[in-house]
Amino acid sequence: MKELWFASNEIPIDVLSRLPTKTLLGLKCVSKEWHHLISDRSFIRVQLKKTQPVSGFFFQQRFQWCNDDIESISYIPVKMEGARVQSTVLNFLPEGVVILAASNGLICCRSCFSSPHPVIYVCNPSNKELVCLQWPTPNKHDSLALAFDPFRDPVDVSTNFEVVRVHQTLTGMEDSWFSFDIYSSKTGTWRRSKEICQCDHNLFKNKGISIGWVLYWLTDGDQVLMFDLEEELSWLVRVPILATEFNSIPEMCIGESEGQLHYVLISEDGLQLWVLEDYLESKWALKYFIALNDMEEENSELVCNIQQRVASRMTIDMIPWMDPLAFKDGLLLIRVSAKIFLYYFETRKMEELCSLSVLGSNSMFSPIVLPYSMSLVPLGPAIG
Structure with missing residues (x-):
């Protein structure tokens, strides 16, 4: 050069x-x-x-009652002054995709299953570069996570990452377990880990959080599935408060801040933010709490009567009034009724970003939402 x-x-x-x-x-x-x-x-x-701040959130709709993929993906910028929700950020990819994971500026996604030959893509939306990974046994119900640490393997030499596919096996005895397939960009190959994790619950909100070389998935059974890539060990971390302790059905999500796993919980008691201190003992510390009435009083021009509406959700098939969608670095993307807000934990203020109508007619039902920080990281051609 x-x-x-x-x-x-x-x-x-x-x-x-x-x-x-x-x-x-x-x-x-x-x-x-x-x-x-x-x-x-x-x-x-x-x-x-x-430090690279969160620049926005990728948002993808999902159908409520069928398993078909919805190709349209929206990007919601954090700073909305003069900005609009964007729908073409991932149009450089050769086909429609489902987004599943993000790590340090890279996005991991898979082909929509209308594709005759589904593959996995790792891409950087900022510079429109991508790597295509062959998918030996495609399964739309598998979850993917992406581990990319530009300081563990210096990015000035090459861009190395690993993709982990989590597959759930069910038996006739109602037992189930998760297995883990690992793709390494260094070798360009997949391999099956010897580790399995017995778990009777399903992955919830279908996205993996990577913190260094440790991956986490929220389940629908008061547990977080953890997989350590270096040790190839899995663990089930119990959440800080069980759902049965509430009168109504709470909503939750997981995310990362300052290199630690965080758990966001919204219930009739209020908004809580927990940080994981010890995964072996499932030890959490309450980092933040605000009653919903106080939250409403401090943001009265944006929300009203939220405590009563949150407490009224008594069955699973009811659509929650407030739904935490994604958390990253002190920012919580949250749906309140038919609008999307950003909640700043530091200032306790909410900012309205957009309405659900902008995101699509199926944006209410458990969408896939990923926080994203822009990055200059280059991607080379696929290996093998």
């Missing part, structure tokens, strides 16, 4: 690396030299060390 015109001067690199990823993507057009710098893997490694 042509030698960079300011390679001997660290000041421009230090200054540019402090800028947000979105700004840097625009600066690529300034000149060939700036394009070379911002695309250089060594520069990207430096820029990744700066």
